[in-house]
Amino acid sequence: xxxVKSASPKINEEWLTFASDGYRGLFETTKVPxxxxxxxxxxxxxxxxNITARKHAEEQLHLAASxxxxxxxxxxITATDGSIIDVNETFCSITGxxxxxxxxxxxxxxxxxxxxxxxxxxxxxxxxxxxxxxGEIWNRRKSGEVFVEMLTISAVRDAQGxxxxxxxxxxxxxxxxxxxxxxxxxxxxxxxxALPNRVLLADRxxxxxxxxxxxDLLLAVAYLDLDGxxxxxxxxxxxxxxxxxxxxxxxxxxxxREGDTLARLGGDEFVAVLLDLPDVPASEVLLQRLLNAAAExxxxxxxxxxxxxSVGVAFYPQIDDVDADQVLRQADxxxxxxxxxxxxxxxxxxPDQDRNVRGQNESLSHIRQALDARQFVLYFQPKVNxxxxxxxxxxxxxxxxxxxxxxxxPAMFLPVIEDHPLAIELGEWVIDHALTxxxxxQAQGLDIPVSVNIxxxxxxxxxxxxxxxxxxxxHPGVKPSRLELEVLETSALRDIAQVxxxxxxxxxxxxxxxxxxxxxxxxxxxxxxxxxxxxLKIDQSFVRNMLDDPDDLAIxxxxxxxxxxxxxxxxxxxxxxxxxxxMLLQLGCDFAQGYGVARPMPADDxxxxxxxxxxDPRWSDVPALSRDELPLLYAGVEHRAWIVGLxxxxxxxxxxxxxxxxxxxxxxxxLNTERLGSRGRQAEFVSLEAHHRQVHKLAxxxxxxxxxxxxxxxxxxxxxxxxxxxxxxxxxxxxxxxTGYRLLRSSGASDV
Ligand code: C2E
Ligand code: MG
Ligand code: MG
Numbered sequence: 001x002x003x004v005k006s007a008s009p010k011i012n013e014e015w016l017t018f019a020s021d022g023y024r025g026l027f028e029t030t031k032v033p034x035x036x037x038x039x040x041x042x043x044x045x046x047x048x049x050n051i052t053a054r055k056h057a058e059e060q061l062h063l064a065a066s067x068x069x070x071x072x073x074x075x076x077i078t079a080t081d082g083s084i085i086d087v088n089e090t091f092c093s094i095t096g097x098x099x100x101x102x103x104x105x106x107x108x109x110x111x112x113x114x115x116x117x118x119x120x121x122x123x124x125x126x127x128x129x130x131x132x133x134x135g136e137i138w139n140r141r142k143s144g145e146v147f148v149e150m151l152t153i154s155a156v157r158d159a160q161g162x163x164x165x166x167x168x169x170x171x172x173x174x175x176x177x178x179x180x181x182x183x184x185x186x187x188x189x190x191x192x193x194a195l196p197n198r199v200l201l202a203d204r205x206x207x208x209x210x211x212x213x214x215x216d217l218l219l220a221v222a223y224l225d226l227d228g229x230x231x232x233x234x235x236x237x238x239x240x241x242x243x244x245x246x247x248x249x250x251x252x253x254x255x256x257r258e259g260d261t262l263a264r265l266g267g268d269e270f271v272a273v274l275l276d277l278p279d280v281p282a283s284e285v286l287l288q289r290l291l292n293a294a295a296e297x298x299x300x301x302x303x304x305x306x307x308x309x310s311v312g313v314a315f316y317p318q319i320d321d322v323d324a325d326q327v328l329r330q331a332d333x334x335x336x337x338x339x340x341x342x343x344x345x346x347x348x349x350x351p352d353q354d355r356n357v358r359g360q361n362e363s364l365s366h367i368r369q370a371l372d373a374r375q376f377v378l379y380f381q382p383k384v385n386x387x388x389x390x391x392x393x394x395x396x397x398x399x400x401x402x403x404x405x406x407x408x409x410p411a412m413f414l415p416v417i418e419d420h421p422l423a424i425e426l427g428e429w430v431i432d433h434a435l436t437x438x439x440x441x442q443a444q445g446l447d448i449p450v451s452v453n454i455x456x457x458x459x460x461x462x463x464x465x466x467x468x469x470x471x472x473x474x475h476p477g478v479k480p481s482r483l484e485l486e487v488l489e490t491s492a493l494r495d496i497a498q499v500x501x502x503x504x505x506x507x508x509x510x511x512x513x514x515x516x517x518x519x520x521x522x523x524x525x526x527x528x529x530x531x532x533x534x535x536l537k538i539d540q541s542f543v544r545n546m547l548d549d550p551d552d553l554a555i556x557x558x559x560x561x562x563x564x565x566x567x568x569x570x571x572x573x574x575x576x577x578x579x580x581x582x583m584l585l586q587l588g589c590d591f592a593q594g595y596g597v598a599r600p601m602p603a604d605d606x607x608x609x610x611x612x613x614x615x616d617p618r619w620s621d622v623p624a625l626s627r628d629e630l631p632l633l634y635a636g637v638e639h640r641a642w643i644v645g646l647x648x649x650x651x652x653x654x655x656x657x658x659x660x661x662x663x664x665x666x667x668x669x670x671l672n673t674e675r676l677g678s679r680g681r682q683a684e685f686v687s688l689e690a691h692h693r694q695v696h697k698l699a700x701x702x703x704x705x706x707x708x709x710x711x712x713x714x715x716x717x718x719x720x721x722x723x724x725x726x727x728x729x730x731x732x733x734x735x736x737x738x739t740g741y742r743l744l745r746s747s748g749a750s751d752v
Contacts, residue, residue, distance in 0.1 A: 027051065074149075076168040082106040085165060094149070094172050096142030107168070112146045114138035123153075127166070131155045136173070147174045190264040192242055193249035201263035201271055205324040208261075208275055209316055217276045220283040222290060223312045223331035224252075226268035227343040231493045231521070232305055244305050247298045255293035256286065268307075271328065280315060280348070287311060287346045295344060308344035310335055315348075340415050363416050367400075371426060375401050378433050379600035380450070382609065383571060383593045386581050387622075389615040392591060393449040393484065396434040397600045398426075419457060427458040428471060431483075435475040437603040438482060444607045451484035451514065456491035460498065465505045472509075484512040484535070489521035492531055500530045507532050517573075519559050528566055536563045540574020540594070547579060548640035550666075557630065560589055578616045585622040586633055631670065636732050638666040639695075643725050646699055650706055650714050657703050662696035684734045691728040698724055 032045040068075055074091035078084050087102045095102070095110060102109065115137060126133045134152040141147060151170040155163045188200040196204065205221065212219045226248070233241035245268065252270065253262045261273040272290060277283050294309030312334025314327045322330075334349035341347055370376060380394040400408040417423045431452050438450045458464065472480060485506060492499045492515060503513045514535035519542050538559050545552040556572075563570040572584050575594030584592060598609060625633060642665050645658035659665045663672060671689055679685050698721055702714045 071169075073169045073171045076102070076107065076170075078107065078166045078168070080163050080165060084109075094141070094147075094170075095139070101142075110139040110141075112138040112140040114146065127153060127155055131157065137170075147172055148177050149173060190266075193246050193264050195249055195253065195270070196261060196263040198263065198265050201261065201265070201273070202324060204261045204263075205273055205328070208273055209324060209327075212276060213317060215276065217278060218280070218283075219316050220272075220274040220277060220280075220287075221314050221316070221327050221331045222272040222274065222283075222287055222346070223314075223328070223335040224270045224272065224290065224294065224309045225335050225339070226294060226307045226309050227339070228307045228490055229268040231490055232307065234494050235496065236303070236305075240300060240303075240305075243300050244298055247300070248294060248296075248307075251293040251296055251298075252290055255289040260286075271331070277315075283313065283315075287313060291344065291346060310338035310343045311346035312336065312338055313346055313348050340411060342411055363413070364420060364422065367413055367417055367426070368422060370400060370402075371422075371429065375403070376426070376429065377401050378430065378437065378603060380437070380603055380606050381593055381600040382598045382606070382613070383451075383591060384597050384613075384615065385590050386575075386585055386592050386597075386615055386619045387590045389613075389620075391446075391448055391610045391613070393451055394606055395451045395486065395593065395600075396430060396437075396453070398430055414455070418455065421457075423455050423457045424461060427455050428467065431468070431471050432474065435471065435478050435483065437606075439475060439477050440603070441607055442477065446607050446610055447482075448610075449482045449484050449512065451486050451512075453486045453488075453516065456488070456494055459487060459491060459502060460495065464502055465509075468506070468511070469509070480510040481512065484514055486514045486516040486537065487533065489515045489518050492533075493521050493527070496527055496530060500532070503532050507534075514571075519555055525562070525565075528562065528568075533568065535569045535571060537593075538570055538572045538589070540572075543572045543574045543580060543584070543594070544576065546583060546637070548637060548644045550634055550637050550641055553583075553634065553637050556589075557587060560587055564588075578618055581616065581619050582622050583633070585619060586625050587630075588624040632732065632735065635667055635670045636729055638670065639692075639725065639728060639732075642667060643695075643721065646702075646721070647718065650702065650711065650718075657699070660696065660700055660703060662693050665696075667692060668696075679735060682736060684731065684736065688728070688731040688735060691724070691731045695721070695724045695728055 028049045028051045030047040030049075032047065033041055034043040034045050036042050068086075068088050071088060071090055074094045075088040076084055076091055077086045084102050084105050084107070087097075087099055091102065092098055097109065123133050123135070132152065132154045134150070136148055137151050138146055138148050149170040150173045151168060153166055153168045156165050156167055158164050188197060188203075189195065190197045208219050229241070229245075232244055245264075249262070249264060249270070252272075256262055256272060256274070259275050261271075263271045263273075265271060272286075274283055274286050291309055291311060295306065297304050297306045299305075312331045314330035314334060316322065316327050318327075330349040334347045338345050338347035377399050378396045379399050380396055382391055383393040383395065384390065385392055398410050398414075400413055402408050414423070417426065434450045434452050438448075441448065461467070472478065472483070487499065487503075506513055512535065513533040514537050515531065515533045516537045517539040518536045519539045536559065538556060542552045542555045542559070546556050560570055562568075569591065570589050571591035571593060572580075572589050573593055575581055575584065575592040575596045577596050580594070580596060581592060584590075598613070601609060642658050645654065648654045649657040659668075662668045671692060674680060674685065675689075698717075702717060702721065705711075705714050705717075
């Protein structure tokens with residue numbers, strides 16, 4: 001476009017168009033002076049260039065460049081041979097490589113090795129065909145860290161459709177992926193224990209079912225509910241309960257095998273899926289391990305906490321076609337049976353029992369009907385002083401005289417109504433009838449206290465004491481001091497403040513109180529101080545095993561110490577043999593109840609029994625040992641435990657025998673220390689050592705036979721081992737105590 005500015009300006013056509021259009025677009029003008037031959041200015045040549053398009057193109061380029069530079073995505077431009085031509089800043093910050101380091105390399109620089117060659121081959125095919133590819137890819141930063149990126153590659157083609165280069169755009173989505181993973185974790189895992197939750201369990205169980213069917217193997221679903229967990233929550237708060245659950249969960253997980261699943265359904269309910277079992281018995285070792293783990297003690301903030309587990313087990317495949325949900329429900333039902341069977345055990349689901357359990361809903365109404373139809377009866381078990389032979393009381397134990405199934409023990413029906421108001425009604429029936437029987441005995445000249453067991457629900461009633469007084473008022477001939485309440489140590493722990501209040505109120509009325517199954521709760525000093533129960537009934541589990549389990553003996557010893565310190569009266573439950581009685585007397589516990597004295601009997605038999613009964617003569621003059629003589633008692637128990645261990649080894653229940661060296665077993669260690677003291681010179685002590693060596697000699701022979709697979713010969717010779725044990729225990733009794741009295745008159749070793 002030209003314009004000449006002069007006296008008579010001249011313009012070309014373009015200028016005209018420009019002038020008429022008005023100024024639109026971007027112009028660049030150049031002014032050139034026009035001179036004549038003499039050098040006089042005759043005009044100015046104005047040249048105007050319309051540079052709109054160029055400017056636009058420049059801006060576009062600038063924009064593209066800034067997009068390239070500042071894009072939040074990493075950008076990489078490569079030639080068709082893959083060599084990197086350029087990268088942007090974000091590329092550098094994501095990958096850690098500088099522009100200089102990247103240019104000239106190929107994208108292999110970033111390879112993480114996570115994608116296969118076929119993955120890349122497919123990517124290139126798509127690029128060639130469609131001109132672009134996008135997807136997720138794992139790459140590696142310069143630092144070595146692997147990250148996941150969202151990548152789009154486009155082929156840039158010329159007018160002829162030939163690829164000139166490739167542009168790859170990517171963003172680091174590691175954080176998004178991590179977040180996704182966290183969300184997934186939350187959806188599939190329990191936040192407290194980090195175990196799979198119900199959703200993931202269903203998934204795994206379904207997969208496992210397919211897998212075992214294909215492999216022609218079995219799987220077991222074990223439904224575990226903790227026994228007594230509520231008490232921990234009630235006593236120490238939910239936070240402590242949560243920490244306890246988390247600790248127990250990891251122990252239970254460790255008890256299983258690698259491929260097994262342990263899931264938490266919520267609360268204190270867990271499910272284990274045990275895979276690839278050849279047969280049903282193969283599950284038992286694992287289930288026992290699971291139970292052991294659930295019953296381990298857990299230390300938190302100086303507290304020792306312990307519960308146990310009840311496990312129901314269902315297997316897959318079954319004769320009927322069942323789905324994952326059904327198997328889980330079957331295991332749940334079997335768990336309920338395990339609870340009924342006394343907890344801390346596992347119970348297999350079986351269809352016959354299934355029918356029974358389905359009847360459980362009815363059983364509540366059956367129990368109601370049974371109460372109306374007077375089908376409940378009370379049996380009584382005597383409590384005695386073993387030393388004096390006195391009958392000191394009788395415990396009322398409820399039985400259901402079922403018209404079809406005969407006499408049912410409380411474990412068959414009490415758990416069904418445990419948390420139902422019917423438990424209160426039945427509990428009041430028990431107190432009322434126990435007092436009626438007491439009046440009958442009194443009429444026959446037998447005046448002993450009667451004790452009744454009080455369930456947790458009954459004890460928690462706000463008006464418990466009032467109602468108790470109402471029942472007592474119906475029996476004016478009975479002094480309140482003749483009634484004794486047995487409260488389970490574990491239910492006393494549920495609400496210690498309330499129970500303590502009730503016990504105080506009862507004490508003021510003159511009613512006696514006992515803590516039942518003592519030792520199964522926490523038996524701690526601080527709460528014992530708050531519970532004014534005069535009597536501690538030592539749980540039968542410790543009593544039963546104290547003869548050959550030094551740990552149980554130690555617990556028993558501890559509980560007795562506790563009762564002395566707090567001036568409570570101890571009584572041992574479950575005294576099954578004369579030997580148990582002897583040991584208890586030696587430990588200073590004179591009161592006992594158990595089959596070794598009498599089994600529970602109908603109320604009508606009590607008076608005749610009391611007239612007939614004589615304590616075992618071996619109990620009459622057993623001295624209580626002083627504390628420094630107790631090691632002698634422990635030594636005997638250690639030796640019995642050693643024999644139990646040896647027999648367990650022969651029967652395959654343990655992998656290795658107990659120490660065979662006669663100096664290394666615990667009895668041997670005790671002998672060694674005693675030898676240095678005054679006893680070492682006694683002739684009886686020398687003889688005891690000889691007995692001990694003899695037992696070990698025989699044990700070594702039997703172990704040799706066992707290792708040579710001659711187990712039958714070992715079994716034949718076990719009576720020899722028992723005889724030597726008996727001889728050793730007799731020799732032990734002959735050791736003269738330091739305090740100068742004989743330990744026992746009679747042989748306490750006759751049960752071998
Ligand atoms: P418990 O109060 O600890 O009663 C002792 C249990 O041990 C009784 O079982 C008794 O028969 C049994 N036993 C006694 N001596 C021996 C022995 O030497 N060896 C063995 N192995 N067992 C022995 P039973 O009658 O089956 O009662 C079980 C539990 O049921 C009782 O334990 C008690 O907690 C509860 N119970 C019984 N009657 C009632 C009741 O009327 N009300 C409530 N709430 N609970 C009751
Ligand atoms: Mg009791
Ligand atoms: Mg008991």
